Amino acid sequence: MSLDTPFPFTAxxxxPLLQTALLLATVDPLIGGVLVEGPRGTAKSTAARALAALLPGGRFVNLPLSASEEQLVGSLDLEAALQGGQVRFRPGMLARAHEGVLYVDEVNLLADGLVDLLLDVCASGVNRIERDGISHAHAARITLVGTMNPEEGELRPQLLDRFGLFVRLGDTLAPAERQAIVRARLAFDADPATFAARHAPAQQALAARIAAARAALPAIAFGDADHERVAALCHAAAVEGVRADLVMLRAARAHAALDGRGTITAADIDAVAELVLAHRRKADDSADEPADAPHPQGGQSQQPDNPPPAADSADDWGALPPQAVPIRAVKNVRPLSAKKP
Ligand SMILES: Nc1ncnc2c1ncn2[C@@H]1O[C@H](COP(=O)(O)OP(=O)(O)OP(=O)(O)O)[C@@H](O)[C@H]1O
Incomplete structure (x- = not known):
């Protein structure tokens, strides 16, 4: 086992919210990636690396803040074209991250133009390079994971909106949780191979579940009830435009697929809603929320029949269905774009 064995995702x-968001964005990369806001040392990079290890190629690309546009998108060698008649494409980081994970630590400090570009490529699945009228395109099925610490600068709201999902990690861990995390990490560091072997069955099961979910996506249809529920939730959150609606439908479909179901339910939508709305919600909209809007926390008649249980341990991954998202836990996520009323 190599020295750079990643810490297992299932360990x-x-x-659970971070894991759920990462899995959803991996099942359907067109969701547009995950933005993770949180303090240092809360497993953001560990989780992103662990996610990549669940994908067939295990590709993980860490984008440095100093990266140039050319290093990111690649370049066209026009000299070669002039001499030999053929355009040569030098792949960039986006090509290397195809079918894998692209991690951008402190994405809020990356030049806006690069963030823009990254988000475009990840949300379209295609990287197109043009130079002097010559163009080249390649598939870029990438799970984008960006992290940010708001104390070091905000992301422009336009860019914020374009990240598919948002997770805000808390900065306080209960003593019991700290102990569990530290014990697991110490055990891993002491003997990565044995630790990884212990988690191998759960890891393999989760990798298979991701693969099956990806394959199943195209056959899962969006029903009228799904459209209605998503539109009402997005309207109630007063989001701008319809990007949130599109992402929510995709995320709900990925959620159903991860659970091995061919039909989207209200519970799928509710489980992903806050991940989609947290960074897009306008001001404090709760006061003027329409009485009939289906809300994860209200509207009795619209509540899912079987509200999902809260998953409190990531060890449950691979064993529990993914709808185990504690939606209440994210209800109080501070909307980044919120303006004081
Ligand atoms: N919830 C957790 N489960 C397992 N390990 C954890 C958890 N939280 C923190 N750790 C451990 O803490 C250490 C720091 O984690 P990591 O480097 O992923 O943090 P980070 O959030 O990316 O922070 P930074 O922004 O400083 O890089 C790692 O050894 C990681 O395994």
């Missing part, structure tokens, strides 16, 4: 402790 992460106490980060």
């Amino acid at each position: 992460l402790h106490g980060q």
Whole structure:
């Protein structure tokens, strides 16, 4: 076993929302990635690396803040074209991250133009390079994971909106949780191979579940009830435009697929709603929320028949269905774009 064996995804402790968001964005990369806001040392990079290890190629690309546009998108060698008649494409980081994970630590400090570009490529699944009238395109099925610490600068709201999902990690861990995390990490560091072997069955099961979910996506249809529920939730959150609606439908479909179902339910939508709305909600909209809007926390008649149980341990991954998202836990996520009323 190599020295850079990643910490297993299924061994992460106490980060069910982060894990859920990462899995959803991996099942359908067109969701547009995950933005993770949180303090240092809360497993953001560990989780992103662990996610990549669940994908067939295990590709993980860490984008440095100093990266140039050319390093990111690649370049066209026009000299070669002039001499030999053929355009040569030098792949960039986006090509290397195809079918894998692209991690951008402190994405709020990356030049806006690069963030823009990254988000475009990840949400379209295609990287197109043009130079002097010559163009080249390649598939870029990438799970984008960006992290940010708001104390070091905000992301422009336009860019914020374009990240598919948002997770805000808390900065306080209960003593018992700290112990569980530290014990697991110490055990891993002491003997990565044995630790990984212990988690191998759960890891393999989760990798298979991701693969099956990806394959199943195209056959899962969006029903009228799904459209209605999503539109009402997005309207109630007063989001701008319809990007939130599109992402929510995709995320709900990925959620159903991860659970091995061919039909989207209200519970799928509710389970992903806050991940989609947290960074897009306008001001404090709760006061003027329409009485009939289906809300994860209200509207009795619209509540899912079987509200999902809360997953409190990441060890449950691979065993529990993914709808185990504690939606209440994210209800109080501070909307980043919120303006004081
Ligand atoms: N919930 C957790 N489960 C397992 N390990 C954890 C958890 N939280 C923190 N750790 C451990 O803490 C250490 C720091 O984690 P990591 O480097 O992923 O943090 P980070 O959030 O990316 O922070 P930074 O922004 O400083 O890089 C790692 O050894 C990681 O395994």
